[in-house]
Amino acid sequence: MSARDRSRSPARAAAAGHGRRVTVVGGGFAGLAAALTLASQGARVTLVEREPRLGGKADEWRDRGYRFDTGPSVLTLPEVVRDTFARCGLECPLEFRPASPLCRYLYPDGRAWDVYRELEPTLAGLDRSEADAYRRTLDKARELYEAAAPVFVHGPAPGPWRLAAYGLRHGLRAAPGRSLPDLLRALGAAGPLLGPFFLRFATYVGADPRRAPAVLHNVAWAELGLGVHHLEGGTYALVRSLRAALETLGVELRCGEAVERLVTRSGVVREVVTSRGSLACDAVVAAVDRDLVLAWLGRARREREPSLSGLVLLAGLGQRDERLARHTIVFPERYGAEFDAIASGRFPSDPTLYLHISARDDPADAPPGGENRFVMANAPALPLGSADPEAVEALEAAGREALLATLARRGLGWPRESLLTSRWLGPAAFAAYGYRGRLYGHAPHGLLGALRPRPRLGAASNLVLAGGTVHPGGGVPLALLSGRYAAATLIASW
Numbered sequence: 343m344s345a346r347d348r349s350r351s352p353a354r355a356a357a358a359g360h361g362r363r364v365t366v367v368g369g370g371f372a373g374l375a376a377a378l379t380l381a382s383q384g385a386r387v388t389l390v391e392r393e394p395r396l397g398g399k400a401d402e403w404r405d406r407g408y409r410f411d412t413g414p415s416v417l418t419l420p421e422v423v424r425d426t427f428a429r430c431g432l433e434c435p436l437e438f439r440p441a442s443p444l445c446r447y448l449y450p451d452g453r454a455w456d457v458y459r460e461l462e463p464t465l466a467g468l469d470r471s472e473a474d475a476y477r478r479t480l481d482k483a484r485e486l487y488e489a490a491a492p493v494f495v496h497g498p499a500p501g502p503w504r505l506a507a508y509g510l511r512h513g514l515r516a517a518p519g520r521s522l523p524d525l526l527r528a529l530g531a532a533g534p535l536l537g538p539f540f541l542r543f544a545t546y547v548g549a550d551p552r553r554a555p556a557v558l559h560n561v562a563w564a565e566l567g568l569g570v571h572h573l574e575g576g577t578y579a580l581v582r583s584l585r586a587a588l589e590t591l592g593v594e595l596r597c598g599e600a601v602e603r604l605v606t607r608s609g610v611v612r613e614v615v616t617s618r619g620s621l622a623c624d625a626v627v628a629a630v631d632r633d634l635v636l637a638w639l640g641r642a643r644r645e646r647e648p649s650l651s652g653l654v655l656l657a658g659l660g661q662r663d664e665r666l667a668r669h670t671i672v673f674p675e676r677y678g679a680e681f682d683a684i685a686s687g688r689f690p691s692d693p694t695l696y697l698h699i700s701a702r703d704d705p706a707d708a709p710p711g712g713e714n715r716f717v718m719a720n721a722p723a724l725p726l727g728s729a730d731p732e733a734v735e736a737l738e739a740a741g742r743e744a745l746l747a748t749l750a751r752r753g754l755g756w757p758r759e760s761l762l763t764s765r766w767l768g769p770a771a772f773a774a775y776g777y778r779g780r781l782y783g784h785a786p787h788g789l790l791g792a793l794r795p796r797p798r799l800g801a802a803s804n805l806v807l808a809g810g811t812v813h814p815g816g817g818v819p820l821a822l823l824s825g826r827y828a829a830a831t832l833i834a835s836w
């Protein structure tokens with residue numbers, strides 16, 4: 343945590359915000375955390391969200407007795423959530439329950455492997471050489487995480503000096519210039535079981551793992567070493583709690599209102615123009631896709647390769663499949679081939695599948711005897727330019743067919759009468775949140791590509807960006823942190 347962030351205790355709050363009018367645009371986790379932090383410091387905050395509900399990519403869907411989180415289900419770094427409330431003088435009303443096992447892995451040769459936060463039960467599923475390689479590779483993930491997290495996660499965007507200091511201090515151990523597959527080969531973890539297992543963590547930040555820099559191996563530690571957690575009531579319980587906290591602090595919530603442009607005068611944003619009118623403000627936090635903010639300011643975007651998008655099936659089933667744990671990964675015959683299809687704009691025919699069934703721990707999420715299956719595959723972002731909706735629909739239809747065929751091939755399908763409700767989400771739906779439907783900004787390929795853009799645009803001194811497309815990046819804890827950093831940046835400038 344930055345010294346600047348730390349120095350602002352709730353007790354000093356009122357003085358810092360001092361009734362300033364701040365508009366926060368976007369009601370995803372980044373916008374919610376920014377609004378909470380600013381309001382706790384005495385600012386008069388208005389949060390503008392285009393959708394009727396808060397949460398952004400973290401939404402909830404209920405139908406026929408089934409409840410689904412439509413977005414995040416793997417919650418890491420719970421202390422970031424607790425801290426987000428605590429720094430505002432509020433108690434976190436949520437209870438985190440550790441996932442155990444963290445995840446079950448199903449391989450095409452029929453092998454099943456349960457991975458825990460504890461080493462012993464995890465290694466029990468491996469032969470001796472795999473177990474040695476697992477230990478070594480996990481140690482490396484920890485080393486990379488402990489070096490990188492203080493610079494790239496737990497602090498404001500690093501400038502050239504902090505980057506240079508990181509390079510000098512960690513040198514070759516930080517694996518600069520190396521790719522993730524190279525690192526895994528060197529550690530003896532590139533075989534059929536551990537290779538896909540360790541590569542896949544790079545998809546958490548939207549990378550094709552084959553092109554990811556080795557430093558992204560640190561992501562594995564956040565899950566394997568620090569653990570995965572669940573919230574009673576699902577991920578959406580966090581959105582509800584943040585909303586309640588905002589209401590307590592008197593934040594004005596304007597849902598169902600879209601921001602259309604920002605009016606700047608003399609290098610300062612003076613007005614936020616929305617679908618319902620115009621809001622005068624002293625400062626703005628834009629917690630939306632960075633490219634959208636560039637468009638609002640009439641500035642050109644630099645076209646960069648998009649990160650992965652996703653294809654999601656929410657299926658309410660009248661049956662249970664006990665071979666599936668709460669979190670299950672189903673690996674394809676040839677891990678990596680799916681990214682060739684994605685690179686050429688197609689949906690893979692044999693994708694890796696991630697399945698999540700919250701009803702395993704929260705029986706209220708499905709009727710008795712049934713289960714609420716969330717199934718997700720990696721998918722390409724939308725084609726460049728104004729994509730023809732019919733062509734996009736044809737592509738997504740092929741993706742849906744491939745996902746269902748993969749489930750059936752692996753014996754994880756269901757008879758028609760067992761499917762009681764279902765809903766699909768794909769890149770076209772995710773385009774409501776991110777440019778071209780990408781989930782994590784630009785693709786984090788290559789060492790510099792993994793760095794997220796700084797949260798300032800230079801166009802306006804009272805405008806700070808937040809959210810998954812800027813520092814420190816996507817995922818629930820990082821989006822919350824980005825909102826806190828944006829708020830801290832404004833407060834420090836007052």
Ligand SMILES: Cc1cc2nc3c(=O)[nH]c(=O)nc-3n(C[C@H](O)[C@H](O)[C@H](O)COP(=O)(O)OP(=O)(O)OC[C@H]3O[C@@H](n4cnc5c(N)ncnc54)[C@H](O)[C@@H]3O)c2cc1C
Pocket residue numbers: 367368369370371372373390391392393396397398399400412413414415416417418599600601602629630631634652654718772774775776781808809810811815816817818819821
């Ligand atoms: C299917 C899926 C699964 C995921 N799984 C995980 C997971 O397991 N673990 C994890 O940590 N992360 C996961 N993520 C990523 C995580 O959900 C995101 O990184 C995080 O929620 C992003 O929050 P955000 O605030 O940056 O952006 P968003 O949630 O995108 O919020 C931006 C908000 O801005 C609003 N907005 C956009 N335009 C306007 C406008 N013009 N005017 C007003 N408002 C506007 C949007 O409606 C939205 O509410 C997943 C994402 C998806 C889609």
